[in-house]
Amino acid sequence: MTRLLLHACCAPCSLEPVRLLVDEGFEPTICWTNPNIQPVEEHDRRLAELRRWCAAEGISLIEAGEDRERWERAVAPIGARDRAHRCRACYALRLAEACRVAERAGFTHIATTLAVSPYQLFETCNDVLERLAAASGLTPVIRDFRPWYGEATRRSRELGMYRQQYCGCRFSAAEAALDRARQRDERKARHRGAS
Numbered sequence: 001m002t003r004l005l006l007h008a009c010c011a012p013c014s015l016e017p018v019r020l021l022v023d024e025g026f027e028p029t030i031c032w033t034n035p036n037i038q039p040v041e042e043h044d045r046r047l048a049e050l051r052r053w054c055a056a057e058g059i060s061l062i063e064a065g066e067d068r069e070r071w072e073r074a075v076a077p078i079g080a081r082d083r084a085h086r087c088r089a090c091y092a093l094r095l096a097e098a099c100r101v102a103e104r105a106g107f108t109h110i111a112t113t114l115a116v117s118p119y120q121l122f123e124t125c126n127d128v129l130e131r132l133a134a135a136s137g138l139t140p141v142i143r144d145f146r147p148w149y150g151e152a153t154r155r156s157r158e159l160g161m162y163r164q165q166y167c168g169c170r171f172s173a174a175e176a177a178l179d180r181a182r183q184r185d186e187r188k189a190r191h192r193g194a195s
């Protein structure tokens with residue numbers, strides 16, 4: 001089996017990538033490095049869920065460095081005005097740390113569970129991973145796990161896992177709340193139109 005370091009954003013998003021990568025012949029070790037998640041209580045809740053699942057499944061988990069102040073300096077100033085730019089900077093910060101860990105620990109391959117969520121910027125994330133992996137002499141394992149997002153949702157519910165309502169940063173929390181409000185308004189408008 002080929003050892004692979006799998007950057008993980010949370011337990012629910014790890015379910016299907018781990019299964020699929022094992023089916024391909026990889027031996028994934030999970031790497032947690034997500035200084036983007038706010039507030040700290042939310043960060044700790046997601047990490048605790050990942051720890052529980054890894055322990056139950058016998059999957060190795062590396063808790064890598066997290067520089068929350070650096071995230072505030074490098075990502076937060078972009079704010080809500082340019083999501084693509086903000087997320088690129090956020091992916092770069094997290095995946096750079098994962099690549100650093102992979103290189104030091106002798107891994108040859110690297111991937112991320114961000115590739116399962118249809119809410120992430122898939123192309124941007126892959127581009128960032130490819131560049132950082134190349135700079136570290138690693139092979140990026142780029143896979144489109146998004147078709148398995150529904151299955152990940154189903155399995156995580158079945159397992160009673162904690163499932164978050166937003167990506168991680170305070171901007172994404174506000175954006176997700178706005179999106180839910182917009183969807184509620186649209187449903188109400190449709191309902192009024194039908195009655």
Ligand code: SF4
Binds near residue numbers: 036037087167169170
């Ligand atoms: S939306 Fe997600 S990926 Fe983008 S900056 Fe916020 S936490 Fe990072």
